[in-house]
Amino acid sequence: MIGRIAVAVVAVVTLALPALLDDSALAVYILLGLAAMVTVGVSLLMGYAGQVSLGQGAFYGIGAYTAALLALGGVPPLAGLVAAPVVAAVSALVIGTPLLRLRGHHLAFATLAVQLILLSVAGQLEFTGGDIGLQGIPQFGVGSWEAGGAAAYAYLTWGGLALVMLVTRNVITSRPGRALRALATSETAAASSGIPVGRYKLVVFALSAAFAGLAGGIYCFYTGYVAPGSFPVLISIQYIVMAVVGGLGTIWGAVVGAAAITLLVQGLDGLATLPGMPSYAPTVLSYAVYALVLIGMVLFMPQGLVPALTRRRRRLNTRA
Amino acid sequence: MSAFLTYLLNGLAVGCAIALIASGLVVIHRVTGVVNFAQGTFAVVAGLCVSSLLGLGIPHGVSELAAVTVAAFAGLLAGVAAIGRRGTTPLSSLIVTLGVGVLAYAVEIVLWGDQPRSAPGLAGSVTLAGARVQTQHLLVIGVTAATFVLLALFFGRTYLGKALTACASNPYAARVVGIDVRRMGLLAFALGGLLGGLAGVLVTPLRPISFDTDVTLIVNGFAAAVFGALTRPVVTLAGALLLGVAETMAAGYGYGSHQLEVALGLMIVVMIVQASRRSTLSQEVT
Numbered sequence: 001m002i003g004r005i006a007v008a009v010v011a012v013v014t015l016a017l018p019a020l021l022d023d024s025a026l027a028v029y030i031l032l033g034l035a036a037m038v039t040v041g042v043s044l045l046m047g048y049a050g051q052v053s054l055g056q057g058a059f060y061g062i063g064a065y066t067a068a069l070l071a072l073g074g075v076p077p078l079a080g081l082v083a084a085p086v087v088a089a090v091s092a093l094v095i096g097t098p099l100l101r102l103r104g105h106h107l108a109f110a111t112l113a114v115q116l117i118l119l120s121v122a123g124q125l126e127f128t129g130g131d132i133g134l135q136g137i138p139q140f141g142v143g144s145w146e147a148g149g150a151a152a153y154a155y156l157t158w159g160g161l162a163l164v165m166l167v168t169r170n171v172i173t174s175r176p177g178r179a180l181r182a183l184a185t186s187e188t189a190a191a192s193s194g195i196p197v198g199r200y201k202l203v204v205f206a207l208s209a210a211f212a213g214l215a216g217g218i219y220c221f222y223t224g225y226v227a228p229g230s231f232p233v234l235i236s237i238q239y240i241v242m243a244v245v246g247g248l249g250t251i252w253g254a255v256v257g258a259a260a261i262t263l264l265v266q267g268l269d270g271l272a273t274l275p276g277m278p279s280y281a282p283t284v285l286s287y288a289v290y291a292l293v294l295i296g297m298v299l300f301m302p303q304g305l306v307p308a309l310t311r312r313r314r315r316l317n318t319r320a
Numbered sequence: 321m322s323a324f325l326t327y328l329l330n331g332l333a334v335g336c337a338i339a340l341i342a343s344g345l346v347v348i349h350r351v352t353g354v355v356n357f358a359q360g361t362f363a364v365v366a367g368l369c370v371s372s373l374l375g376l377g378i379p380h381g382v383s384e385l386a387a388v389t390v391a392a393f394a395g396l397l398a399g400v401a402a403i404g405r406r407g408t409t410p411l412s413s414l415i416v417t418l419g420v421g422v423l424a425y426a427v428e429i430v431l432w433g434d435q436p437r438s439a440p441g442l443a444g445s446v447t448l449a450g451a452r453v454q455t456q457h458l459l460v461i462g463v464t465a466a467t468f469v470l471l472a473l474f475f476g477r478t479y480l481g482k483a484l485t486a487c488a489s490n491p492y493a494a495r496v497v498g499i500d501v502r503r504m505g506l507l508a509f510a511l512g513g514l515l516g517g518l519a520g521v522l523v524t525p526l527r528p529i530s531f532d533t534d535v536t537l538i539v540n541g542f543a544a545a546v547f548g549a550l551t552r553p554v555v556t557l558a559g560a561l562l563l564g565v566a567e568t569m570a571a572g573y574g575y576g577s578h579q580l581e582v583a584l585g586l587m588i589v590v591m592i593v594q595a596s597r598r599s600t601l602s603q604e605v606t
Contacts, residue, residue, distance in 0.1 A: 052411065054418075058542065099588070099594045105355040105414050109542050109593060113584040122581050233535055244415070248388060279433065284426045291423030298412050298419070299405050 018154035026150040028266050030222060033157035036258035037215040038163050039242040040251060041208030044168055046240075047249020048177070049204045050184030051103070055111030056239050058118045059209040061087040063216025063232035065122065068134045068226045081217045088213025089206040096205040099197065103187075115236060123228045133227025140221035153222045160218060161255070164211045168251050171207070174223045176200060234290075241294045247304025256306050264289055326453060327572040328565060333457035335564020336464035336522045340543030342556045343471065344515035349489035349550045351508035352532060354413040358398045358421040359541055362516030362536030365424065367524035368432045368531075371439040388517040394424070395513015399506045406502075421534060428531040436533075441525025451552040461521045467518060468557060480575035484508060488551075513600075536580070 021029055038060055045051050063084035098156035099110050122128045129135075139146050140156065171177050185198050191197045220226045238261070246257025265286045272281035273316035301308055341359055348356045366387040373383035398420045402413040441456040475481040486494040487504045495501050519537070520529065540563060547559025563586065567579040 052414075098592050102591055103595075104411055106546075106591050106595065108414065109539070109546075110356075110588050112343070113539060116535070117581050117584050194484055234422070238424065240415065240418070280429050284429050287422050287426035287429070291419045291426065293422075294419035295401055295416050295423070297410065298415050299401075302412065 014158050015155075015255050018151040023150055026154055028262065030150065030154050030157050032259055032262040033154070033161050034215040034219055035239070035242060036255045037157070038212045038239050039246070039254040039258045040161075040164050040168055040183060041211035042239045043243040043246065043248055043250065043254040043257075044171070045204055045208040047247075048172065048180040048184060049201055051100070051201060051205065052105075052108040052240075053111040053205075053208070054233075054236050054240070055110045055113075056208070056212050057231045057233065057236035058111075058115035059092060059212035060216040060219070060235065061115075061118065061122070061226075061228075062091055062209075063088045064220040064226045064230070065134070065216075066213070067126060067217035068137045068220040069127070071137050071221070072134060077138065077221060080089055081140065081214075081221070084217030085210035085213040088216070089210040092206040092209030093202060096202050101202050112233065112236070115231075115233060119228045119231065129227070131228060133225065133230070135225050137220055137224045139224075140218075147244030148198035150222075153218065156280060157218055157222075158262070160214055164214065165251050165255070167207075167306075171204075172251070176203075182206060193271070195310065237294075238290060241290050244297050245293060245305055247306040250304070251308045253304050253306035257304070261290075261293065264293075322452075327568050329461075330457055330572075331565030331568030332561055333460040333526070333564070334568055335544075335561035337519045337526075338461050338537075338540045338544050338564055339560035340464055340467065340519035340522070341537055341559045342560050343553055344512035344519075344546035345467070345545045346548065346550060346556050347471075347484075347515065347554050348399075348508050348512040349545070351484055352399075352403055352413070352505040353410045354402055354417065355410070355542070355550070356398065356402070356509070356512060357414060357417040357538060358424065358534075359512060359516050360537030360539075361398075361421045361424040362391040362394055362513045363520030363523065363537050364428065364529055364531060364534045365394050366517035366520035367426060367439070367529040367533075368437060370521050370524055371437040371529075372432065372572060374439050384521045387521050388514055391517020391520065392510050392514040393435045395516065396510040398513070399509025402509070403502065405535075411594070421538075425531050431543070431569045434531060436528035436530035437524075438528040439524045439567055442507050454526075455520075456525050460526070463518070463522060467515070467555070471553065480507075539587075540583055543583050543590075546587055546590050546594070 001285035006262075017029060018026060038056055042053065044054050045053055045285065047155055065088040067077075067080040067084040070083055071077055075083075078115075099107065099114070102110050123131045139148070140153070179195040179200055182193070183195055183200060187197050200273040219230075223230075242261050243254055244257070245260055246253030246255070268289060269282050272285050297304065341363060343354060344362070345359050348354060348359075369387035369390050370383050373386055374380070378386075398417060401420055402408070402416045408416070441459070445452050445454045446458065447453075473481075475485055483494070483499045484504055484507065486497070486499055487501050487508075491501050494504075523529065541560075544560035545556050545564050547562075548555030563583055566581055566586070570579045570582050
């Protein structure tokens with residue numbers, strides 16, 4: 001019951017915010033939603049299927065480039081936005097078929113390598129615009145309606161996030177969801193109880209890639225510009241930080257983690273751009289925050305914020 | 321022909337630098353089971369240190385020694401963060417070392433800025449069988465060879481080295497005979513920092529180094545270490561030399577823009593072939 005009310009309150013606040021925020025705050029709001037969308041996928045992959053991907057930014061990039069290339073080619077933006085997650089998921093299937101034979105640190109490095117390769121390729125190819133990237137991507141729109149301001153993109157982003165969370169919830173509560181939890185603990189035990197381990201891992205990998213691709217598609221319409229520099233390795237690490245902070249394998253944890261990190265970095269950014277601070281302060285502070293939060297969480301609160309808070313509330317309830 | 325020989329020697333030098341980084345990874349992984357993502361960071365720290373110290377007018381030799389010491393200390397700190405707390409699983413430790421690497425970015429930008437820096441090395445070049453080779457390249461090859469010989473002696477002949485090897489082969493049995501496994505793990509991290517620092521000091525005169533060079537270094541080092549399944553130093557050395565020569569040849573014969581893809585693609589293929597030969601169960605028990 002409390003959970004339902006909380007969800008309703010969150011939904012109302014989410015819908016009301018775009019009307020209240022100014023443009024610079026809306027930019028943060030949109031980037032937060034996009035980061036949360038990718039993080040839900042990372043959390044599903046790491047927390048439920050037990051696989052570490054250091055290359056989630058690659059699928060974010062694939063989604064962005066797909067939507068950008070289609071839109072520049074004259075395809076309706078809506079078709080481009082639908083194609084973004086599909087292409088990201090298909091590339092994940094192709095890449096994942098050999099790669100998911102690896103596990104642990106091998107998989108982490110392999111996914112990182114995939115992202116580095118894709119960035120390098122995108123920087124060299126003619127049709128992706130090389131290092132300069134693609135510019136002048138048209139606004140998102142459906143039919144004759146065109147997304148004019150940032151508020152429209154905010155609704156698009158958070159609508160997408162709601163869809164992603166709903167899909168994830170349904171996957172987790174289904175029979176394959178239980179199978180995923182089993183294979184995260186022991187692949188051998190899961191396989192011996194008849195779970196098709198390889199196929200399930202591949203599907204989750206593709207699903208998390210699709211989430212990242214959708215976020216990338218929205219991102220390219222919002223900024224109107226994509227380049228290899230928009231998807232550095234650090235962005236993939238950032239998603240891991242967000243997932244770990246919120247709590248791996250919890251849907252709300254991914255959103256809370258993304259919100260906490262984005263707002264923390266934004267707050268420090270405001271601090272770092274105060275007069276008298278050196279010009280490198282914003283970069284240094286954001287690196288330091290990512291690093292310290294990641295190390296601190298992994299060592300001292302490995303289960304993450306959301307599970308830790310729920311457990312404390314439950315303990316209080318039983319005591320009362 | 322002389323061009324081929326030049327590329328070969330340059331490639332061997334590049335491979336030697338990769339081998340030093342990879343051997344640091346192997347030492348740490350053997351003893352603690354942790355894959356240290358911050359291994360490239362140690363090289364960057366040492367490289368930036370040496371450029372500053374030489375800039376201050378401190379003579380060669382002293383500067384390099386000081387920079388390597390700083391890197392070894394950085395290794396020790398990374399070790400404290402990664403394995404200092406009891407009950408940290410190897411995969412959690414990997415994520416912690418990832419954090420250490422990002423934290424190092426912040427420190428490096430504050431101290432040295434975000435522009436690439438270089439350092440003077442051995443000047444001049446030597447002509448060997450008609451091929452001109454920079455003296456610094458020969459220095460890299462010589463120092464690496466000496467380091468690997470010293471490492472072999474250290475692990476094979478000294479008490480401390482044997483204690484480290486004992487931790488690597490069976491931590492439980494090592495504890496039973498009175499070896500402090502955690503202290504040995506920290507020692508391994510310091511040794512890894514030292515090896516990474518050595519690579520950084522040797523490489524900085526050849527190619528400028530900046531705070532984010534560590535990703536290229538660690539990925540190349542990991543690729544080499546993967547040849548030896550992260551446990552066998554000699555195979556790792558061979559892998560690193562192969563990688564260095566392949567990359568330099570690709571660059572020399574006009575495929576320079578693809579050398580990263582060559583290295584990474586090779587690494588992925590090797591890992592997948594190795595994984596297909598191991599059973600799932602053997603990886604889960606360890």
